[in-house]
Amino acid sequence: MRKVMRVVNRAQCIGCYSCMYACSRTYFHIATTKLAALRVKNYAGVEGAFSIRICIGCTHPDCAAACPTEALTIREGGGVIFHEEKCIHCYKCVEACTLNAMQWDPIAREPLACHQCGICAEYCPNDVLALVEVEDDREAHND
Amino acid sequence: MINRILKIDLTKKKAEVYSDEKLYEDFLGGTGVATKLLYDHHIENIDPLSPESPIILSIGPLNGIYPIATKTIAMFKSPLTGNLGESHAGGRLFMSMYDANLSAIIITGKLDMPSYIAIENEELRFVPANSIWGQSASATERILRSAEKGIGKRSIIRIGPAGENLSLMANVAVDTGRHFGRLGLGAVMGSKNLKAIVISGNYRHKMENFAEFNKIYNEIFWTAVKSPAMKKYHNLGTPQNVLPLNKINSLPTRNFSQGFFEGAEFLSGENLAKNYLAQQIACANCPVGCIHLGTLREAFEDSTHFKTFKIPYDYEPIYAMGTNLSINDPNALFKLLNTVEKVGWDVMETGVTLSWATEAFEKGLIGTNQTDGLILNFGDAETYQKVLAYMKENKNEFFNDLNKGSAYCAEKYGGKEFAINFGKNGSPGYITGRDAFLGFLMGVRHSHLDSAGYSIDEKIISGDLNADPAEEIDMLINEEEWRFILNSLTICLFARKIYTEDLVLRALKSVGINKTSEDLKNTAQKIHALKYKIKIDNGFDLNSLNFPEKLFNVQTGRGKMNKAIVQEMIKTYTNRIKSLVETLAQ
Ligand code: SF4
Ligand code: SF4
Ligand code: SF4
Numbered sequence: 126m127r128k129v130m131r132v133v134n135r136a137q138c139i140g141c142y143s144c145m146y147a148c149s150r151t152y153f154h155i156a157t158t159k160l161a162a163l164r165v166k167n168y169a170g171v172e173g174a175f176s177i178r179i180c181i182g183c184t185h186p187d188c189a190a191a192c193p194t195e196a197l198t199i200r201e202g203g204g205v206i207f208h209e210e211k212c213i214h215c216y217k218c219v220e221a222c223t224l225n226a227m228q229w230d231p232i233a234r235e236p237l238a239c240h241q242c243g244i245c246a247e248y249c250p251n252d253v254l255a256l257v258e259v260e261d262d263r264e265a266h267n268d
Numbered sequence: 269m270i271n272r273i274l275k276i277d278l279t280k281k282k283a284e285v286y287s288d289e290k291l292y293e294d295f296l297g298g299t300g301v302a303t304k305l306l307y308d309h310h311i312e313n314i315d316p317l318s319p320e321s322p323i324i325l326s327i328g329p330l331n332g333i334y335p336i337a338t339k340t341i342a343m344f345k346s347p348l349t350g351n352l353g354e355s356h357a358g359g360r361l362f363m364s365m366y367d368a369n370l371s372a373i374i375i376t377g378k379l380d381m382p383s384y385i386a387i388e389n390e391e392l393r394f395v396p397a398n399s400i401w402g403q404s405a406s407a408t409e410r411i412l413r414s415a416e417k418g419i420g421k422r423s424i425i426r427i428g429p430a431g432e433n434l435s436l437m438a439n440v441a442v443d444t445g446r447h448f449g450r451l452g453l454g455a456v457m458g459s460k461n462l463k464a465i466v467i468s469g470n471y472r473h474k475m476e477n478f479a480e481f482n483k484i485y486n487e488i489f490w491t492a493v494k495s496p497a498m499k500k501y502h503n504l505g506t507p508q509n510v511l512p513l514n515k516i517n518s519l520p521t522r523n524f525s526q527g528f529f530e531g532a533e534f535l536s537g538e539n540l541a542k543n544y545l546a547q548q549i550a551c552a553n554c555p556v557g558c559i560h561l562g563t564l565r566e567a568f569e570d571s572t573h574f575k576t577f578k579i580p581y582d583y584e585p586i587y588a589m590g591t592n593l594s595i596n597d598p599n600a601l602f603k604l605l606n607t608v609e610k611v612g613w614d615v616m617e618t619g620v621t622l623s624w625a626t627e628a629f630e631k632g633l634i635g636t637n638q639t640d641g642l643i644l645n646f647g648d649a650e651t652y653q654k655v656l657a658y659m660k661e662n663k664n665e666f667f668n669d670l671n672k673g674s675a676y677c678a679e680k681y682g683g684k685e686f687a688i689n690f691g692k693n694g695s696p697g698y699i700t701g702r703d704a705f706l707g708f709l710m711g712v713r714h715s716h717l718d719s720a721g722y723s724i725d726e727k728i729i730s731g732d733l734n735a736d737p738a739e740e741i742d743m744l745i746n747e748e749e750w751r752f753i754l755n756s757l758t759i760c761l762f763a764r765k766i767y768t769e770d771l772v773l774r775a776l777k778s779v780g781i782n783k784t785s786e787d788l789k790n791t792a793q794k795i796h797a798l799k800y801k802i803k804i805d806n807g808f809d810l811n812s813l814n815f816p817e818k819l820f821n822v823q824t825g826r827g828k829m830n831k832a833i834v835q836e837m838i839k840t841y842t843n844r845i846k847s848l849v850e851t852l853a854q
Binding site (some may be wrong): 136139140141142143146150153154155156157158159160167172173230248250251262 | 332333363367413419420421444448470472473474475478481482485489493546548549550551552553554556557561578580637679819
């Protein structure tokens with residue numbers, strides 16, 4: 126068994142960004158939404174419809190496979206670990222993730238890889254996100 | 269703390285950023301800073317709809333940092349009242365300003381053609397927008413959200429046709445379901461050919477004292493999520509007030525004729541949540557999410573197809589377009605709210621003006637000559653829809669006049685005694701008693717949020733409080749002055765129970781601002797005095813203040829008001845304001 130992040134109740138999202146604030150605060154000590162390893166997006170013109178993109182901790186991560194320098198390596202339990210010193214700022218990891226889950230820091234020009242820590246879920250007031258036990262990558266997805 | 273003011277001249281299409289340490293030292297931010305900036309513009313010699321007329325947007329030292337510090341303050345010269353214009357909005361605007369590293373934005377001048385401004389950090393673009401001039405406030409947001417990518421989370425504020433047509437009650441819509449609703453900011457934007465502002469940024473503010481910041485963040489966050497302090501806003505939202513107010517005979521009905529609405533059940537927070545609520549949304553960095561969106565399902569004309577709208581609803585719109593117009597069908601109400609939202613009017617002033625018009629029609633002060641054949645009746649939602657359509661196109665002189673608000677109309681057509689406005693601003697939705705009205709009359713914005721007098725009335729009604737007139741006045745003034753501090757920071761007032769003075773002082777300290785309780789008190793008084801000075805300099809007459817006559821004959825939650833006592837209270841309150849303003853000269 127391993128624990129990874131899932132969007133378990135997408136439609137319950139109220140767009141408060143508490144999750145993104147929590148992630149940026151924890152890993153960068155900065156009050157912002159922009160350094161989070163996940164993203165809550167508004168859909169244009171659809172009042173109150175949010176889409177949440179977060180790393181689901183794949184066991185065969187497309188992002189790592191796309192990285193030409195092994196700056197992203199496979200994390201035990203799923204997802205990836207980022208090695209900053211190897212990053213050549215090519216953006217290939219972001220493009221490789223069809224979920225659009227890999228976030229990007231445009232100033233450092235580096236990916237913001239998720240640690241699968243569950244802190245964002247802890248701060249979600251509406252149980253949208255959860256750190257869940259899975260065996261298979263295809264488990265526990267939101268319907 | 270940010271101390272960067274972006275000054276935009278629309279005529280010259282130029283902008284510059286400057287800092288003013290003393291200003292923030294003296295006035296904190298938010299409403300305090302905006303008040304001083306407005307004061308320094310000497311608006312007494314300026315027509316509110318002329319190019320010189322300023323628009324000031326201002327946030328405070330806690331915005332972007334702590335949860336539920338979610339408001340942005342707008343200040344301007346009100347075209348509706350001719351004096352102090354001030355309105356507050358939530359949404360994402362504060363966050364985008366913080367991300368752009370701007371604590372205030374001052375806009376003057378006039379664009380040579382309809383345009384919008386895109387602000388990315390301090391970079392500015394003036395974009396011609398002939399194609400979106402005329403679009404509804406909602407469509408404008410959709411269009412700009414895809415046209416402007418931004419460099420961070422975007423906030424989009426915009427006007428609808430009401431603002432373009434210089435309706436004195438035009439609002440400015442902010443993101444989803446939030447507004448600079450009151451006192452006519454929309455017309456000021458319209459007069460500048462300014463359709464919208466899109467703002468985003470990518471600054472990162474490192475927390476100097478991270479441990480303390482983290483601690484206070486968690487304290488606020490978890491109180492908001494777990495304690496009952498915010499429950500009512502989270503659950504039913506502000507409409508939870510409908511039934512309790514009705515029960516104590518305080519829910520304005522048919523132009524403030526009575527405080528009991530027979531259809532309250534249908535418009536109650538409970539019924540709306542059960543049968544209409546689509547979902548809730550939040551302002552950025554607020555885990556409460558009090559913004560309730562209801563569903564309106566409408567059939568196509570001549571077809572079996574359906575369309576569905578999401579309509580933001582809150583207590584004040586329910587009162588203004590619902591109970592006070594005797595509309596008890598939520599669908600009919602949502603339809604009216606949808607129109608008001610799209611055209612971009614202040615829903616409260618619109619409702620008060622329509623309720624005045626209905627009573628004026630009843631009494632024969634206006635007739636079908638004015639209304640182009642429409643027969644105005646309380647409860648007739650279909651006709652009100654037509655009135656709104658005629659107002660939008662300024663169909664004739666009368667509908668053009670309705671766009672100027674209830675005070676203007678009553679002056680011209682009569683019926684001042686039942687035009688329920690205070691300081692020319694349409695009344696908020698409470699008939700609890702004299703303290704509610706006194707707060708509306710004497711509050712600097714004539715808003716229920718100035719001093720929340722209704723809450724004093726409520727406590728007196730429930731027997732939790734015993735107070736004499738002098739104490740009631742004290743309570744109103746103290747509450748209003750404390751709120752100047754919250755509004756300088758700028759905290760959502762729904763979180764006022766969380767942001768106690770102790771917490772405020774600690775939160776300020778954590779961002780490097782050392783103040784004492786005494787300092788805050790002095791600052792609040794200074795803000796109060798300055799706001800009133802602006803009002804007086806712009807013609808607000810302290811010597812002719814009174815409630816609309818009709819209210820003296822109505823049964824309030826506290827029973828019928830004693831006119832002599834009320835007038836004595838107004839006099840005492842006025843004298844306190846006068847001596848407060850005199851302190852400025854010293
Ligand atoms: S699981 Fe942890 S690292 Fe990943 S997005 Fe959530 S808070 Fe950030
Ligand atoms: S914390 Fe939860 S409700 Fe708030 S934006 Fe994130 S996922 Fe949505
Ligand atoms: S309580 Fe409501 S208005 Fe206040 S910040 Fe939260 S969502 Fe916005």
